Amino acid sequence: MDPNSSKKHLINRLSPQELKERLANETFKRTTVSFYRYVIIDNPAEMRDQLFEMWSQLQCYGRIYIAHEGINAQMSVPDHFWQTFKEQLYTIPQFKDVPFKIAVEDNGQSFLKLQIKVREQIVADGLKPDEYDVTNVGQHLTAKEWNTAIDEGAIVVDMRNHYESEIGRFEGALLPEAETFKEELPEVVEKLKENKDQKILLYCTGGVRCEKTSAYLKHHGFSDVNQLLGGIIDYSRQVETEKIENKFIGKNFVFDNRLGERISDDIISRCHQCGAPCDTHTNCANKRCNLLFIQCESCQSKYSGCCGNDCQTYYLAPENEKAELEQRLVFKRGKRFHRPEQSA
Known part of the structure; x- marks a missing residue:
């Protein structure tokens, strides 16, 4: 018997397209919520599996990090399961009465699946655990x-x-x-x-x-x-x-599919391609690149959602030509901000 067979249901096995279709076919509303707590978790892997099983049954989606130092979670919870979600979480001693931050703008599309990962730290700082006291806060x-x-x-x-x-x-x-x-x-x-x-x-x-x-x-x-x-x-x-x-x-940048919540009407940034006022982040449509950058609607149309000419050429090319193009085109291959070259 496969020793891991009992845990196969604790991971997502649907394709991205299946996940999008599942979300699009939902007939109920969701609430996007985030929360964190610095608290000692003796067995993060065990806590991860407990939360995954519990939240899967409630059809929760999100990205959650568990570590010995605590939890950091961004989630999408079905409204009809909200009270159950809250009550179940509060039964776990480490998370009792943890405060929630509810999204400002919420279209119900913030997450496609449930991901809970065990990490060394919930926020990586590169420091040793005994280098400073994380409980002595401001x-x-x-x-x-x-x-x-x-x-x-x-x-x-x-x-x-x-x-x-x-x-x-x-x-x-x-x-x-x-x-x-x-x-x-x-x-x-x-x-x-x-x-x-x-x-x-x-x-x-x-x-x-x-x-x-x-x-x-x-x-x-x-x-x-x-x-x-x-x-x-x-x-x-x-x-x-x-x-x-x-x-x-x-705007307030958020780490889910929305990539931002509008706090005021001010637009203080510009499109990285043409310089027009814009504060809409996107990832390059060329998944070989996936660069996170700011793109206006005009440039989105002009460059097919890509960050530049090379990525657009690759993105629109027939599948049988892409292997050759990968050898000579330069992709930024980044998910963090690096301003693309201005394109002609």
Whole structure:
């Protein structure tokens, strides 16, 4: 008997096309939610299988990371299973009463399948577990407290990658140029080394990166470290429900099929191909490339959803010609932001 046969149902085996058709044929609504918690998980693999079985039965989709240090989840939950999902999650001691961040814009298409992966860390920082105390975090500020701190002149730091801050950010924020969180931590410490006694405000998408950053800054001697409660996602909710001023301009980049939620009507970025005002991220239609970049509707039509001429040539070529084209065309093969060459 195959020793892994009992676990074959714990992974997805449908093709991308089958997944899209399954989602398109659903007759119910979904809610996109994210949550995280830094907590000791003794056996991440066992927890992974428990959650996969539980959430599969509720038709949940999403991308979830489990590690010894905790959980980081972005999910799509059927509305009619929401209460069951919440109650079941809260029965697990490590996740009891974990706060949820509900998506601002939600078309029900955020995820196609359920993926739960065991990782070394839920947010990779490249540091040893004993290098700093991740539980010694900064003060969490509500949207109202955050706005007040900005008005009083605090230093605001964007703890996201620069392709995220390109389409939306708090005005005047320090914007690191790093492409990974691992690179960003030392860059932020270096940029702020003369400001250790000033009030520091950290923000990110949902709060998980700021949690680590605040602990890291405190470890390096920063005395007044604060973070946005619930990240940009919950800030937007608080702004709307409490009718307070929105200081975030543009879009909030999200790590699901939507690639962004509009927070304000401002468009602060430009198409990477023609330079027209645009804040719509997409992945190059040539899957050999898959570059993440900003593309306007005009360029999407002109380049067939590709990031440049080489990718378009390959994407539109007959299958029997693609092997030869791969030998002479250059693909960027990236999923992170690298501005494509301007095409004629």
